[in-house]
Amino acid sequence: MIRKLNFSAGPAALPEEVLKQAQEEMLDWHGHGLSIMEMSHRSKEYVSVAEQAEQDLRDLMQVPDNYKILFLQGGATSQFSMIPMNLLRDKKTADYINTGVWSKKAIEEASRYCNVNIAATTQHNNFTSAPSQDQLQLNPEAAYVHYTPNETIGGVEFDYIPQTGDVPLVADMSSTILSRPIDVSRFALIYAGAQKNIGPAGLTVVIVREDLLGQTLPGTPTMFDYAVHAAADSMNNTPPTYGWYLAGLIFQWLKRQGGVEGMQAINQRKAEKLYQAIDQSTFYANPVAIANRSWMNVPFTLADAALDKLFIEESEQAGLLNLKGHRSVGGMRASIYNAVPETAVDSLIEFMQHFERKHV
Ligand code: PMP
Secondary structure: OOOOEEOOOOOOOOOHHHHHHHHHHHOOHHHOOOOHHHOOOOOHHHHHHHHHHHHHHHHHHOOOOOEEEEEEOOHHHHHHHHHHHHHOOOOOEEEEEEOOHHHHHHHHHHOOOOEEEEEEEOHHHOOOOOOOHHHOOOOOOOOOEEEOOEEOOOOEEOOOOOOOOOOOEEEEOOOOOOOOOOOHHHOOEEEEEOOOOOOOOOOEEEEEEHHHOOOOOOOOOHHHOHHHHHHOOOOOOOOOHHHHHHHHHHHHHHHHOOHHHHHHHHHHHHHHHHHHHHHOOOOEEOOOOHHHEOOOEEEEEEOOHHHHHHHHHHHHHOOEEOOEOOOOOOOEEEEOOOOOOHHHHHHHHHHHHHHHHHHO
């Protein structure tokens, strides 16, 4: 068996150690004679797995007690509608910061429910930076402020948490959650599709301040009401049990890596060396403002786009998978989430330098 180096943006690489553990536990979970996938979500065995996963995530992110952690389905995309449905309350307007593809999608969906005020946009520079705090035109009457701390396609990451006064702050952390410590108390709601830093696709994690629950728009479907999920410990219906279990294994793996503090040090090193390799060459380029370069998603272009196809072919032959940029922007993108080891980044840099020497 040869496992290749996977730079996929999501579903993304998972730690090999965790996959092996899941494999070992697959047919007979802890001597119970069945797979965890075949168990009732209401069995005491499964509930203990689910509770442990929640506790481990709470520990890792130091989630305060007045926040609920929800394990949902529907992807981050469902959150684009659940957020206005739950958080608009009696207000008619919400602030959104537009930094690229994913914030735009959130804006489009929210526009179905309220007046969206674009508090800032970086469209003028083709979404290659994040706006600074003093560029945010926040409406004090807004129901909440929504932003995307890390734009997965553009590779743009905020280097600060916006100050929004008393207005609740909502963050789509799909591609940056658990990559470094953050102060959860600064946020009203954090959400993330699991398939990057949490686990397999099919699970969506929401961390929400309790006082915001229970004031949904009229007509909100039961399954779109956070209060329903919070009251049922995310078991109002059958949850994505395998994804939740696997996320739990990842949280334990993260603890073994030194938690998010440990990951921060590794992630920073990985990103810095890759950007340095790009900047030192005239063959590769990354357009993002230095302060806003993502630690998780590193897009880069080749000076001669005619070589793109060859780069992909040769990188695949070298065992480096999924380096093709998003279909909307082209070029390359290396996603270097928590589960991508530093040695994989070293191999990527080595390959890039070798390719450059060959084709310059
Ligand atoms: N937001 C961000 C920042 C993302 O990267 C993605 C997925 N790439 C989404 C939202 C959509 O997530 P999902 O496919 O889970 O709906």
